[in-house]
Amino acid sequence: MIAVEARNIAHHVGQFALQNINLTFPKGQVTAIVGPNGSGKSTFLKIVSQLLNLHEGYMFVHNKPIQHYKQKEFAQILSMLPQSKQALPDLTVEELISFGRYPYKGLFQQQSSNKDKEIVQWAMNITGTTKHRERMFHQLSGGEQQKVRIAMALAQKTDIILLDEPTTFLDLSHQLDVMEMLQQINIDYGITIIMVLHDLQQAATYCHNMIAMKQGRVAQVGQPKQILTPQFLKEVYDIEACIKFEEDFPIIIPKRRGGKKDDHRNKQVQAY
Numbered sequence: 487m488i489a490v491e492a493r494n495i496a497h498h499v500g501q502f503a504l505q506n507i508n509l510t511f512p513k514g515q516v517t518a519i520v521g522p523n524g525s526g527k528s529t530f531l532k533i534v535s536q537l538l539n540l541h542e543g544y545m546f547v548h549n550k551p552i553q554h555y556k557q558k559e560f561a562q563i564l565s566m567l568p569q570s571k572q573a574l575p576d577l578t579v580e581e582l583i584s585f586g587r588y589p590y591k592g593l594f595q596q597q598s599s600n601k602d603k604e605i606v607q608w609a610m611n612i613t614g615t616t617k618h619r620e621r622m623f624h625q626l627s628g629g630e631q632q633k634v635r636i637a638m639a640l641a642q643k644t645d646i647i648l649l650d651e652p653t654t655f656l657d658l659s660h661q662l663d664v665m666e667m668l669q670q671i672n673i674d675y676g677i678t679i680i681m682v683l684h685d686l687q688q689a690a691t692y693c694h695n696m697i698a699m700k701q702g703r704v705a706q707v708g709q710p711k712q713i714l715t716p717q718f719l720k721e722v723y724d725i726e727a728c729i730k731f732e733e734d735f736p737i738i739i740p741k742r743r744g745g746k747k748d749d750h751r752n753k754q755v756q757a758y
């Protein structure tokens with residue numbers, strides 16, 4: 487079963503073009519989108535979530551073209567955590583997370599129903615943000631804010647969640663918290679997760695599939711542990727590195743650019 491399908495997508499913004507994007511995202515699985523800065527990852531997620539209009543091609547969610555959904559109907563199926571540049575109003579944590587319930591409210595309905603409140607509480611529990619519920623969002627640290635933003639997306643209670651760099655601003659321990667939490671909601675609720683990640687080791691650990699983009703095109707698709715090779719790193723990131731597997735998980739050891747400056751280190755890399 488396919489949750490999201492992109493067929494022959496092309497999109498132009500300024501000098502940049504996404505081209506020839508053909509991808510399928512299996513239902514109930516976690517897919518990472520990786521690739522260098524400026525390769526079009528966020529642009530692609532914005533097209534799937536209808537934050538940007540589709541210029542060319544077809545995008546299907548649950549086999550239906552995205553433009554055929556009504557706005558609220560679409561927001562009940564797919565939620566999106568944009569890259570953290572997006573400004574949010576200065577409200578309390580609980581008020582902001584309650585915004586996630588907007589697709590389920592009628593035109594003149596301001597009050598939250600008991601079900602809305604329960605789901606907001608669930609989203610706060612899962613993300614560990616209950617302790618901040620009364621605090622103003624803008625007074626939180628970057629990492630705390632990021633968890634609240636994830637809670638907003640969860641409160642939408644959708645089958646599909648898109649996340650653009652969900653671990654930005656988080657220290658290592660909180661990055662693992664978030665990745666494990668996302669893995670758990672994928673297992674417990676069968677939610678399809680599509681997320682942009684920069685950390686390839688996290689992609690290999692937590693994702694069923696990986697898509698690598700480069701210069702607006704899809705460079706590689708596959709299971710992370712299978713496609714993560716030195717050739718992959720060369721092709722996608724233009725870096726020389728070796729990959730060592732430790733209990734089935736890749737450890738990437740890049741060679742320093744300009745090589746000879748640190749001969750000792752490069753010899754160690756080659757020794758693997």
Ligand SMILES: Nc1ncnc2c1ncn2[C@@H]1O[C@H](COP(=O)(O)OP(=O)(O)OP(=O)(O)O)[C@@H](O)[C@H]1O
Pocket residue numbers: 499500501502521522523524525526527528529530569
């Ligand atoms: N509104 C815009 N006008 C002009 N160029 C744009 C616009 N939005 C994005 N771009 C350009 O399109 C390219 C792809 O941007 P995008 O945000 O999709 O990259 P990305 O892969 O998400 O990068 P990053 O890893 O840095 O977040 C970039 O070169 C960016 O400068």
Ligand SMILES: [Mg+2]
Pocket residue numbers: 527528529569650682
């Ligand atoms: Mg981006």
